[in-house]
Amino acid sequence: MRGNAVEVFAAFLKLGLTSFGGPIAHLGYFREELVVRRRWLDDHAYVDLVALCQFLPGPTSSQVGFALGMMRAGWLGAFAAFLAFTLPSALILLAFALAAPAIGGPVGTGALHGLKIVAVAIVAQAVWGMAGNLCPDRERAAIAVAAVILLAFAPGGLGMLAAIALGAMAGLALGRGEARPTGGHVAVPVSRWMAVGVLVVFFALLVLLPLLAGQSPALAVVDRFYRAGALVFGGGHVVLPLLDAEVVQGGWVTHDAFLAGYGAAQAVPGPLFTFAAYLGAILAPGPNGVTGAGLALLAIFLPGFLVLVGVLPFWDRFRSGAAARSLMRGANAAVVGVLGAALYSPVFTSAVAGPRDFALALAGFVALTVGKAPPWLVVVLSAAGGVGLMLLG
Incomplete structure (x- = not known):
């Protein structure tokens, strides 16, 4: 189900104000708030996304947040997630x-x-x-x-x-x-x-x-x-x-x-x-x-x-x-x-x-x-x- 940029901004502002502990902890906060509580995506898709961002150069948790915002509300959602979390x-x-x-x-x-x-x-x-x-x-x-x-x-x-x-x-x-098969x-x-x-x-x-x-x-x-x-x-x-x-x-x-x-x-x-x-x-x-x-x-x-x-x-x-x-x-x-x-x-x-x-x-x-x-x-x-x-x- 699609959402909107306002919803994404509110969710990530909460995370930006409370997510202490570094990137690994951030990924745990994201899962609890967006996978378990809000059900924006399932665990399998979330793990797949985390694997991608851990592979790439850049800030892993922010990249995951950017992608989650995009998945939820398109490009506006991606930028809303970045601004609110940062x-x-x-x-x-x-x-x-x-x-x-x-x-x-x-x-x-x-x-x-x-x-x-x-x-x-x-x-x-x-x-x-x-x-x-x-x-x-x-x-x-x-x-x-x-x-x-x-x-x-x-x-x-x-x-x-x-x-x-x-x-x-x-x-x-x-x-x-x-080599291994992909999972999702x-x-x-x-x-x-x-x-x-x-x-x-x-x-x-x-x-x-x-x-x-x-x-x-x-x-x-x-x-x-x-x-x-x-x-x-x-x-x-x-x-x-x-x-x-x-x-x-x-x-x-x-x-x-x-x-x-x-x-x-x-x-x-x-x-x-x-x-x-x-x-x-x-x-x-x-x-x-x-x-x-x-x-x-x-x-x-x-x-x-x-x-x-x-x-x-x-x-x-x-x-x-x-x-x-x-x-x-x-x-x-x-x-x-x-x-x-x-x-x-x-x-x-x-x-x-x-x-x-x-x-x-x-x-x-x-x-x-x-x-x-x-x-x-x-x-x-x-x-x-x-x-x-x-x-x-």
Whole structure:
């Protein structure tokens, strides 16, 4: 049964205000609200859609939401789902970015320091969990380690891209994927001609934006955030090293401000990609503020949505092939290495200045992995711990 964009917006606004815990938790919230309670689709179709979005680059939960909105109410429904799920956390992080310069004194400075430290715990948890899921054998563990070694000698965006590409090639050479029949069809109305056109736009922007970036500051912002969004495989946390390479190493944002915002992003509901709104608001020189936040936010989400629409008509045939599965296994293993390298630099080296900082980071990691504490609670407690460390001197 078809719905309308207003219904979709209301459903996803509720999810945008209450969906804490990261992409995997978001998918659970979506299933409970839209499959179990509202019955927009059945479990089989939902699992098929999730499999598609996990295979693609981009923010998995936002891609699933975009597709669910499209299935329910067409293109208007897709955009309604995106806006409603994204705006709450984006507005909170924008407000934090605008207020951060006014935060001072031992309490404010300590809280910001605690946010940098909690980023260590959260990224370490992501590496730990992803390594267990994506590197369960010696071959894929070796790919992850090779990615770390490569980035030790070739840090930055090109090194990350090379690590993922070489990981994919290694996965294909190892040939551990198995062909299997598909289980259902993702029923989203996109023709093959439209899909091909959208894929052309996706790759054209990836090639042309770097060539046009020098013509205006706004295009430079769009270029860097679009490239980061286009190369994210394996989960939202992987955007951290990509954004660091684009805006921190590019001299637009300081390490301290970057990590403080990343820590704050863990305490809000909704997609982690809204971290881009915070970064866009504090860019130097500019555009920044509300304009920079809007440009960064749209640019980082756009490639994931373009590639999603572009592969929909071809997905059932492609995902059943052994070669495709082998490529993605190798690429995902390399992604673990990319995130592991980022855990050391810039996350650990920029946040941990001594044994007290390390103890607070370790306590946060244990709370997340062993205590199963919600990320927002660990963020709040780490900010309080940072204040305590500052007062102790």
